[in-house]
Amino acid sequence: MSSVAPSGPLDPDTVPLASRQDGRYPRPQLVRRDWVDLCGPWDFRHDDGDTGREEGWATGLPSPRTITVPFPPESEASGIAEPGFHPVVWYARTLGRDELAAAGHGPRRPRLLLHFGAVDHSAQVWIDGRFVGQHEGGHTPFTLDVTALLTDGSDADEHLLVVRAEDDPHDVTLPRGKQDWHEDAHAIWYRRTTGIWQTVWLEAVPTGAIDAVRWTPAGPTASALSVRFRGPVPDGARLRIALRFDERDEDLGSTEWDATHSHPTLDVTVPVARQRNGQAEDELTWSPETPRLVDAVLTLVDTDGRVLDVVGSYLGIRSVGVGGGRFLLNRQPYTMRSVLDQAFWPQSHLAAPHPLAHRQEVELVKALGFNAVRLHQKIEDPRFLYWADRLGVLVWGEAPNAYEFSPTAVQRLTTEWIAAVERDVSHPSIVTWVPLNESWGIQHVVTxxxxxAYARALVDLTRALDPSRPVVSNDGWEQQDTDIVTIHDYEGDGAVLARTYADETARTRALEGLAPSGHPQFVGGAVDRGQPVMLTEFGGVRFRPAGHGQDGWGYTSATDGPDWIARVAALHDAVRASSFLAGSCWTQLTDTMQETNGLLAADRSPKVPIEQIRRAVTGG
Known part of the structure; x- marks a missing residue:
C-alpha cells in the first residue's frame, strides 16, 4: 500500500487534515503526505533452536514460508496459524526503489525512516546483511534511520530487510498482559502474540525534521505544545502553527515561533479559541457528546521562507480531573459508563484484522450505550485512539503487566510504560492511566x-510524565496513592449489588477491610481520602447463543437470551441506583476465546438485538 498522494514539493496546502484521515495512517497525530505501508506478504521462519544468527539468516531466510504482516504467526490471518511455543521468529522482504520514491525520498527529504508500530517482545533489524538496530518492548513503537543503508551509492534496485523477533513464552518478567504462558489458552488468558503485530512503514523526512508533537490542554482557550525535532534546525528557522476547525469551516488563526535554539524541543503555548465576550469559550470543547477536534498544520521554514518540513496534527480542548468524589470532565461531574475491551480478534489476535476494525470497535462501544472503554492489559494501536478521539469515547490507557516482581520486571515495565505514555499523551480521548491491574506482578504488595514502593513509584512516575490526568494505582485490588478508588465485584444478583453500593454508609463499608475479591482495599498505610469510587469490573455474565459454538467461561451464567439481558439490565440498574459510584466498567465487550461473557460474540455480533443491550446499559 502506498501513500495517499504522490511525492512532490513540500507544501502546507497539500497536507491532509489530520482530523479527517481515513484511519490507515499509523501515527495519526503527526501526519505526512507521503508514506509507504510495508505490510503484506513477507518471508518467514520459526527459529526454535535459535540458530539463525549463526547460520547467517540476516542475509536471507532458508526455505521460507510466507506470512502476512502485521498478523502474528499464531493467528489464522497470518497464514501461519501455529499457536505453540516458538520463541524466535524471522521475517524478510525486499525494499524497491519505487517504495523509496513513494515514501517521498528526494533532495528535499533525504532521510529515510523505517517505523515499526510494535514487535513483541524484542527485535533486531538488518538491511542487506548489515545490522541497523534493535528494540525491546513488545507494545510500543520504534524508528530506525536507514538512510545510509538504502542510499549507499550502489546500483541495487532492491534491498533486503530482515527482522528477528524474540518473545520467550515462559519469561514472566515480560510485560505480556493476557498472553498465556501455557501452550493452550486457559482461564482468563489468551493466545500469544509473537513478533510483528502493528504496521511496518517507511517515510522520508528532511535533514532537520519535526519528529514528535505533544498537545496538553492549557485552559479552555489554549493548548501547550511541545515539538521535538530530529536533526539540526538551521539558524533563523521558524515554526508556523496554523489552526483550523474543519467542522465549522473556520480558520482559528496562526502563530509563529523562533525554532533556532529549540533543538531538540520547542515548548510554546498556542491560543486556540478566541473568546467572544467571554461567552463562547466552550465552542470547541471536546467530549463524548461533542468530539470536536482542532486541526493543526506545523510548518518549519528557513530565513527565506522556504518550507523545510510540514506535518498535520490535531488536538482536543478538554480537561479531566477529580473532585468532590466525582470524575470531572471539562470541570463538570461526569459519570463514566465504560466497557472492558480485550481488543482481541479470533482471526488476528491482538492485531486488528483491518484498519477499519478500529472504527467499527469504537462505533460498537457507542452503539451499545457506553461513553468510555477500558483497554484491558493492552497498549492499543494508535489508530483506535484516533477513532475514539474523532467519534467521542473516553479511554482508560492501561499497561500490559508482567507476572513476576523482580528488578528485571520492574525495568521492563517501567521502560515500556514511559514509551506508551509518551506515544499517547496527546489523545484527548485518554482520560485515565492504569499502570497496574489486580496486583499482577506485585502479588505480595500487602506485606x-x-x-x-514500586506501585507508588509507578503512580508518581505517571504523574510526572503527565500531570493532566488521574492515575489509578492498582486497578481493583490493594491500592495506595490512587486518584480513583476502583473496585472489582462480580456479584451476579442485581439486588445484592444494589445494596452493596447503595449510599454513603455502603461506601464506608465497601472501602473498609476486604474488597469483594478478598483482598484489602488499601495497603501501605493508604486510607480513603474522599476520592471518586468506581466499579471498574462487574458483570461478566456467561451466555453464548445457539450457533456460536459451545459455552465457555464466565463469572456467572445465564440460561438463555431473555435471562441474560435481564441480568445485564439488573446489574446496570444497581450501579445507577448508587448515590456515590462515579462510574463503572462492564466486563466485557466481546467474547474472547474461552471467555463467553461478552455483550457481543467474538465476531462482534450482538447476542440479542443491540437496542435491547443499549436500553439495559443506559436505562433508557
Missing part, C-alpha cells in the same frame, strides 16, 4: 515494602 512487601518493595512491591508497595
Amino acid at each position: 512487601d515494602p518493595a512491591q508497595q
